[in-house]
Amino acid sequence: MENCIFCSIIKGDIPGDILYSDDRVLAFKDVNAQAPEHFLVIPKEHIANANDASDEALMGRLSITAANVAKERGFAEKGYRLVMNCNEYGGQTVSHIHLHCLGGRQMTWPPG
Numbered sequence: 190m191e192n193c194i195f196c197s198i199i200k201g202d203i204p205g206d207i208l209y210s211d212d213r214v215l216a217f218k219d220v221n222a223q224a225p226e227h228f229l230v231i232p233k234e235h236i237a238n239a240n241d242a243s244d245e246a247l248m249g250r251l252s253i254t255a256a257n258v259a260k261e262r263g264f265a266e267k268g269y270r271l272v273m274n275c276n277e278y279g280g281q282t283v284s285h286i287h288l289h290c291l292g293g294r295q296m297t298w299p300p301g
């Protein structure tokens with residue numbers, strides 16, 4: 190989609206620190222890391238947010254990819270947090286659905 194920063198990363202028009210890529214999803218480091226480990230997993234098709242998601246296999250692929258990348262990077266055993274923000278109250282700032290994976294430190298609850 191035009192003017193979508195994550196679509197531009199998928200196309201290679203702007204650089205991303207890519208951790209994993211396959212036919213349907215891409216994982217890359219978050220530019221504004223909130224933890225020692227912080228990456229995003231996105232679908233390669235443009236879906237704005239969780240309200241627009243309907244492909245169960247694709248949504249599952251996002252989670253499984255996050256777990257696999259966390260394992261590869263060596264922080265899965267200690268644990269991590271998966272977060273998907275949706276729209277204004279969820280704090281979503283980029284309108285291309287993405288799953289955050291945060292790890293490498295103790296997380297707290299409740300989230301802000």
Ligand code: DGP
Pocket residue numbers: 194205206217218219220221273274280281282283284
């Ligand atoms: P959210 O607030 O849930 O919409 O998270 C969007 C995240 O995307 C935020 O943590 C920062 C990250 N981000 C925004 N622009 C870029 C970019 O150009 N490159 C990368 N790698 N991450 C970005």
